[in-house]
Amino acid sequence: MNPPDPALLAINTATLGEKRNLRREIDALRRHNIRGIAPWRDEVAETGAKDAARMIRDNGLVVTGFVRAGFFPAADRNGRRAAIDDNRRAIDDAATLGARCLVVVAGGLPAESKDLPGAREMVRDGVGEILDHARSSGVPLAIEPLHPMYCADRACVNTMKQALDLCDELAGRDGAGIGVAVDVYHLWWDPELESQIVRAGEKRLLAFHICDWLVPTTDLLLDRGMMGDGVIDIPLIRSWMEAAGYRGMHEAEIFSKNNWWKREPDEVLGMCRARHQTVC
Amino acid sequence: MNPPDPALLAINTATLGEKRNLRREIDALRRHNIRGIAPWRDEVAETGAKDAARMIRDNGLVVTGFVRAGFFPAADRNGRRAAIDDNRRAIDDAATLGARCLVVVAGGLPAESKDLPGAREMVRDGVGEILDHARSSGVPLAIEPLHPMYCADRACVNTMKQALDLCDELAGRDGAGIGVAVDVYHLWWDPELESQIVRAGEKRLLAFHICDWLVPTTDLLLDRGMMGDGVIDIPLIRSWMEAAGYRGMHEAEIFSKNNWWKREPDEVLGMCRARHQTVC
Numbered sequence: 001m002n003p004p005d006p007a008l009l010a011i012n013t014a015t016l017g018e019k020r021n022l023r024r025e026i027d028a029l030r031r032h033n034i035r036g037i038a039p040w041r042d043e044v045a046e047t048g049a050k051d052a053a054r055m056i057r058d059n060g061l062v063v064t065g066f067v068r069a070g071f072f073p074a075a076d077r078n079g080r081r082a083a084i085d086d087n088r089r090a091i092d093d094a095a096t097l098g099a100r101c102l103v104v105v106a107g108g109l110p111a112e113s114k115d116l117p118g119a120r121e122m123v124r125d126g127v128g129e130i131l132d133h134a135r136s137s138g139v140p141l142a143i144e145p146l147h148p149m150y151c152a153d154r155a156c157v158n159t160m161k162q163a164l165d166l167c168d169e170l171a172g173r174d175g176a177g178i179g180v181a182v183d184v185y186h187l188w189w190d191p192e193l194e195s196q197i198v199r200a201g202e203k204r205l206l207a208f209h210i211c212d213w214l215v216p217t218t219d220l221l222l223d224r225g226m227m228g229d230g231v232i233d234i235p236l237i238r239s240w241m242e243a244a245g246y247r248g249m250h251e252a253e254i255f256s257k258n259n260w261w262k263r264e265p266d267e268v269l270g271m272c273r274a275r276h277q278t279v280c
Numbered sequence: 281m282n283p284p285d286p287a288l289l290a291i292n293t294a295t296l297g298e299k300r301n302l303r304r305e306i307d308a309l310r311r312h313n314i315r316g317i318a319p320w321r322d323e324v325a326e327t328g329a330k331d332a333a334r335m336i337r338d339n340g341l342v343v344t345g346f347v348r349a350g351f352f353p354a355a356d357r358n359g360r361r362a363a364i365d366d367n368r369r370a371i372d373d374a375a376t377l378g379a380r381c382l383v384v385v386a387g388g389l390p391a392e393s394k395d396l397p398g399a400r401e402m403v404r405d406g407v408g409e410i411l412d413h414a415r416s417s418g419v420p421l422a423i424e425p426l427h428p429m430y431c432a433d434r435a436c437v438n439t440m441k442q443a444l445d446l447c448d449e450l451a452g453r454d455g456a457g458i459g460v461a462v463d464v465y466h467l468w469w470d471p472e473l474e475s476q477i478v479r480a481g482e483k484r485l486l487a488f489h490i491c492d493w494l495v496p497t498t499d500l501l502l503d504r505g506m507m508g509d510g511v512i513d514i515p516l517i518r519s520w521m522e523a524a525g526y527r528g529m530h531e532a533e534i535f536s537k538n539n540w541w542k543r544e545p546d547e548v549l550g551m552c553r554a555r556h557q558t559v560c
Contacts, residue, residue, distance in 0.1 A: 109495075114513040120471070149429045151469035152495045152511045162471045189431035191400070191442045215432045217500055231432045233394040 001235040004250060007219050009276045010064040012209065012253035013043065016268060017086040017261040022052055025265070026059050027234035032269040036249040038065040038207075041090060049096040056097065062103075064251045065142060065181065065207050071107035072126030073119040073156070075111035080122060083107070087130045094139045100248065101142035101206040102134065103181055106157040107227070108150065115271050119156045127178070128170050135177040143167065144181040160187060160196035165206055176203065182241065183209035183253065185224055188232045192262025202245030210234055210280055211254045222257035226271055238280060250280060281515040284530060289556045290316025290344040292489065292533035293323065296524070296548060297541040302332055306339050312549040316529040318345040319377070329376040336377065344381075344531045345422060345461065345487050346374040351387035352406030353399040353436070363387070366408045368439060374419040380528065381422035381486040383461055384415065386431065386437040399436045407449050407458070415457040422486035423447065424461040440467060440476035447484060448478035455534055456483065462521065463489035463533065465504055468512045471518060474520050482525030489515055490560055491534045506551055508559035518560060530560060 011034055013025050020043040029037060037056065044052045044066070056063060069090035087104075090183045094102040098267065106123040109116065134141050143163045146155035157163050163180045171178045180200060187193050197205070212230030217223050227234055238250070254260050254273045260268050288483050291314055300323040309317060317336065324332045324346070336343060349370035354360045367384075374382040386403040391397065407421065414421050423443045426435035436548030437443050443460045449514050451458045460480060467473050477485070497503050507514055518530070532541050532552045 023546050109511055114511050116468070116513065147429065148427060148469040148499075149497070152493055156469075158469055159471070188396070189436075189438055189440070191426040215431055217429070220429075220497055220500065231389055233396065 001240055004238065004280055006273070006277060007035055008249045009034055009273060010038060010062065010249040010251040011269065012038040012065075012067065012251050012278040014067070015252050015260065015272070018264045022047055022055060026055055027082055028269055029061065030059055031266065032273055034269060034273065035060065036062045036251065037114055038067050038103075038251050038253070039063065040067045040080065041093070044093060044097065047249040048214045049093040053097045063097045063099040063248060064249045065103045066090065066097055066099040066101070068103040068105050069103040070155070073107045073110050073122040075113065079110070080126065084126060084129050087126070091130065091134050091137050091139050095137040099139065101140045101179070101181065103141045103207070104141050105146060106143070106155040108153040108156055110164065116151070116156060123157060124166060124169065127166065131170055132180060140206050141178045142180070142181040144183060144261045145186055147186040159190055159192070160200065163193055164196060164200055164204065174203065179204035179206040181207035181209060182237075183235055184215060184232050184237050185209070185211050188213060188237065193237070197240045197244050200244060202247075205241060205244060205246040205277045208238070208241055208246060208248060208250070208252060209251050209253045213251060219257065222255045224254045226254060226255055226256075226260060227252065227275040234280045250276065252276070281519055283557045284518065284560055286553070286557060287315055288529045289314055289553060290318060290342065290529040290530050290531040290559060291308060291549065291552065292318040292345075292347065293320055294347070295532050295534045295540065295552070296545045302335060306335055306341065308545040308549055309341065310339055310551055311546065314549060314553065315340065316342045316344045316531065318343065318347050318383075318531050318533070320347045321373070324373060324377070329373040333377045342523050342529060343377045343379040345383045345527045346370065346377055346379040346381070348383040348385050350385040350435070352386045353390050353402040355390040355393065359390070360406065364409050367406070368413055371410065371414050371417050371419050375417040379419065381420045381459070381461065383487070384421050384423045385426060386435040388422070388433040388436055396431070396436060404446060404449065405439060407446065411450055413457060421458045422461040423458070425466055427466040439470055439472070440480065441472055444476060444480055444484065454483065459484035459486040461487035461489060462517075463516050464512050464514055465489070465491050465493060468493060468517065473517070477520045477524050480524060482527075485521060485524060485526040486528070486533060488518070488521055488526060488528060489531050489533045490530060499537065502535045504534045504536055506534060506536075506540060507532065507555040514560045518551055530556065532556070
């Protein structure tokens with residue numbers, strides 16, 4: 001594999017730590033000539049979506065994804081309704097930001113529940129209920145299958161096949177406005193990853209997230225590795241994405257409480273920039 | 281679901297802590313009238329397989345599985361050869377013990393490797409190489425798909441579908457002497473679990489392991505829960521196993537460094553006995 005086009009590097013702002021501030025992040029990205037950003041809802045809410053959109057536009061940044069909506073399962077009807085309403089607001093803000101997609105994290109089991117098939121039905125119904133609004137707003141929904149270790153508490157959509165089945169069920173085989181976010185951290189282990197990326201095709205491949213799986217991994221959530229520090233063959237997965245027609249950016253998303261989050265943003269971004277060229 | 285037959289409870293000795301001693305474990309099982317045991321290789325090696333077999337037989341215990349063989353991938357030919365030899369010895373001891381199956385944990389990536397398809401080929405070749413010896417020894421090989429979070433360092437076979445594909449490839453669609461160990465901890469999240477249990481059928485369903493997935497889970501390896509303390513719908517999965525023809529035992533296997541391993545074996549076994557009747 002040739003190194004990727006350096007202009008394709010984007011940064012999910014969670015990579016820069018837990019205390020997010022959009023102004024500061026945009027300045028940092030500019031210093032490193034990074035052209036893509038995936039901001040989180042809390043920091044966009046802080047400035048308001050319109051001001052956030054202006055800042056982002058003024059700096060010529062692409063919004064690779066707006067993070068994040070979803071979390072549909074809830075113990076009662078009111079909870080499920082509140083989730084739908086929240087997803088609609090996320091769609092509106094994603095539209096204001098001109099985001100390439102809205103990242104949809106399904107949600108796990110409702111409190112006290114062991115009914116996994118039921119939770120998955122709630123996800124299907126929830127996504128189905130917001131799809132029209134997303135389409136009319138021009139915001140593609142990117143269902144992000146999360147690693148099976150998050151099935152209980154974060155997302156009960158855990159493989160590409162499952163996410164694509166959901167897309168097909170809700171939108172028809174070629175229906176637009178819905179697809180998947182492919183994150184190497186969540187999916188690298190799946191024996192069907194290549195075939196499901198082929199199946200997804202250009203239309204359904206809405207985002208490509210990169211980081212690495214560390215050995216050992218010491219925390220289920222906050223111990224992701226910098227690209228190159230783990231065991232994932234990122235160029236191989238990128239080659240599958242490109243063969244399937246994906247031409248979007250490569251969004252680094254690294255939750256790393258005890259390592260990268262303790263470093264200065266300039267060091268983190270410099271390393272992302274370097275590793276994007278050498279190991280992605 | 282009705283409660284399971286209490287006589288079907290078995291104990292994987294790892295449930296009783298890190299310091300295994302077969303004599304002590306057998307005495308403890310007898311106090312709780314538990315009729316099945318899955319011993320580990322280290323403790324069987326300590327007494328020798330023949331003496332272990334005699335102790336087990338004298339106490340009327342069924343060996344639900346011998347734990348464990350596998351770990352085929354290695355960086356070089358010598359390493360792979362050593363793994364094969366070790367697997368052959370495990371088969372011999374499993375035969376001496378009269379084990380219902382030998383638990384095969386595939387193994388992860390070789391050191392310094394990111395070649396996951398290559399590791400999976402090594403697993404296929406390795407299992408293929410020991411299958412004849414296992415058959416002629418009367419020891420069924422139970423491939424245990426491990427949770428995807430162990431893909432890098434323990435097992436690159438991570439779903440029922442993948443394990444069953446491997447069985448079919450090596451033994452033919454109905455070939456005997458090889459099957460799977462179904463552990464709810466590793467597989468509960470899989471949207472295809474039910475359909476793959478159906479596909480497996482009685483012949484390929486060689487073991488059923490129970491414990492629970494805790495929320496939150498604080499350690500990737502050693503924070504398994506007692507049945508009932510987590511989110512897994514064990515009766516549902518048991519119902520799938522029984523519908524597919526499984527009539528074997530229910531082996532509790534709980535790695536729990538900070539909870540159950542700190543308690544007395546009698547407390548742990550009493551709780552396994554109780555929970556087996558109430559939540560399994």
